[in-house]
Amino acid sequence: MAEAFYIGMDLCTDFTQMSYYNDIKREPESISQLNNKETYMMPNILFYSRDTEHWYVGGEASEARFSEDGIIVDGLFENLQNTEPVEIAGKKYTYKELFLMMIKLHVDSFLYRYEQAVVKKLVITTPEYNRELHQILSGLYEIMGVPEDAIEITSHMDSGLYYIFNQEQELWVNSVALFDYNADGLNYYRVDITRNRKPEIITVIHEDYSSQMNLAKYGTDTFSMDNDFARIADYEVKEAYISSVFLTGIGFSNKWMKKSTNVLCQGRRVFVGQNIYTKGACYRAVGGEYKDFYERFFIETKENVLFDVGISLGDEKDTFVPIAEGGKQWYNTRGHIEVILDDTDRVTLIYKGRHIDFEARETVKIHGIPKRPNKTTKLDISVEFDNPSEGAVIIKDLGFGRLFPTTNKIYRKEFSYVKDNSLYN
Template identity: 65%
Template sequence: MSEAYYIGMDLCSDSTQISFYNDISREPETVNQLNNKETYMMPNILFFGLETGEWYVGSEASEARFKEQGIVLDELFQNARSEETVEVHNTRYSYRKLFLMMLKMHVDSFLYRYEGATVKKLVITIPEYNKDLFRVLSTFYKELGVEKEQVEITSHLDSGLYYIFNQDESLRTNSVGLFDYNTDGLHYYRIDISHGHELNTISVTHEDYSENFNLAAFGGDNILMDITFAKIVANETKKTYISAIYLTGLGFSEKWLNKSRELLTQGRRVFAGQNIYTKGACYKAVGGEYGEFYKKYFVETKENVIFDVGISSEDEEDRFIPIALGGRQWYNIHGKISIILDDTESLTLVYRNRKTGEEEREVVKLHGIPKRPNKTSKFSVEVEFENPHHGAFIIKDVGFGKLFPTTNKIYRKEFDV
């Protein structure tokens, strides 16, 4: 009997990690390389064997390139948005096509381990939002042959929160720290949790140390790196009490933590792992109880929209009709409704703060619509975001059947909240 899996994929520039939800342990489990049980990281390369005529991906590609003649294709992540083509065995491929092929082969390399296995939900986590990369990844569901809703894209920050808030609650009795030391340098995130009478809040503070603390900054001097990191730890941990600290990223894979380890472990638990984001993405894929913290808390991050957007019902009840609900990353928020106007040529747009409940309103006039009988002017109202604070309403006249055909008029009203 085939099984459908919830999968989390951590997609970085040089490597990919995959976790799947284990129904027995009720925990995400990260996939090892078949030929190297010591690592979860699958290299982001493809190899086409000229002797076998087969494609290889990840660690198998790394091995095959030394065993037979063929063509190595790397830097696929970096070139994912490029339509530039490359010839492989008399066939031309765009880098975009090769990138999506690589991702599918990464997923298939897991699914092939279980006969008849399929994807139930896949969440891809990337270091941070990138418009062009997001656009490419948003088509990946077609490569997998699944519905669009079965593939979701998120960030390391969001999947990190999913991981942290699905660990033992005793680890977050106070603030939580996350140090991410990857190829672009060191970043620190402090997750503060406040409990109010009516509202519980999760807020995230980000400190970027990458300019002076990166993989090339110390020239292999691990002692200097340890001393410098110890100063950073001391500075950050004195700001507030930290219950637990998580360390992730390639920079922590080497054994250089000495002086800094003493400071990290003073009065708190410390966990190190390269698969925090892929497991967090897996928790998000499962959803349900694993996303409960997003219901219990008001979550403030640099990515999340903190207000709901909608319109007024324009009747005696003056109800708020939501179109796009906040509380998530702006790039994953989109809403659309259909409305019928009754004896009016205007809409009242409403912005409702999720934290305070306060509302802002503005009226938009729909000029140029022909006079029609009541309840025969139908419009679609769509909301899209360009960042957490800026977006737009797109209002379209869709007509009312054959009796009152559409004028094809489109109104765009941008907003800043």
């Protein structure tokens, strides 16, 4: 019987990191390179060997390029918009095809270590939402031969929260600080928890310090970098009571912190690691076991939807049926239901705040459909978002079997929510 793995993947421009859920330890475990068990950052490169007619990825590709005759393929992220085909061993590839191949090979390089292994769930975390990248990744399930819902895409912010809130509770009794110092510069996230209500509310405050602190600015001047970071850290940790601090990103990979360490370690625990996002994605992949995360907390960030979208059944209790529930990133918030009209040609849409006193309604008249007997018009109602506050409700006529074929009519109702609890259509 095949062993099924929950996998988290941190997909960045130059490197990929992965982790899998260890059932015995009951926590994610980082996946090392196949040819170097001390290295966990896998280069995003491919190598095709003419000698073996075999594709290599990551560290194996870096190694094979010096020992075998072949073709190296790098810059995959930078060339995703490049429509010029690349010919390798007599076959033409697009950069998008090579990019998806690279991801599959990264996963396969782990699965091959077991006699029989498959992907149960793969969650890919990226620094932030990118529409083109998400569209490309939406076809990954076909390449990997898994069900569509076996692959999910999220952000560093979301996977960072999943990691933090799966640590021991004493680390997040109060606010939590996360400093991310990557190639683009320093970003700071403060995670606050409002506990006097149910569900408890997680809010994230973000400060962009990349113009003040970036790797290109300092070069080898780690003394100035330490002083600048100590100043920023001192200011931020005084803004709230911080239980713990997490440091991640290649900027923290070298031992340059001296003054800043003294600032951060005053009465709080500090953790440094490059695997926070991949392990957070892995916790999310496990999903069901950690569903209490979403039941206990409502997450309010710049990318999350703050309201539910649904319909009224029109009964005596005015029952609300949600179609898409808020509390998640807008690009992962969607849903659909099928309804049968009962003595009406209208659908009442409801927009309902998750933790705020807000509700808006509107009625959509289903026009242009031939008159049919009662309860013989079936509709598909779906919800999609364009950003955290804007989206559309799409209503499709499904007809009613062979007796009353569909008209293929589609009704689209756009909506826009603003922070003063108003809704615009």
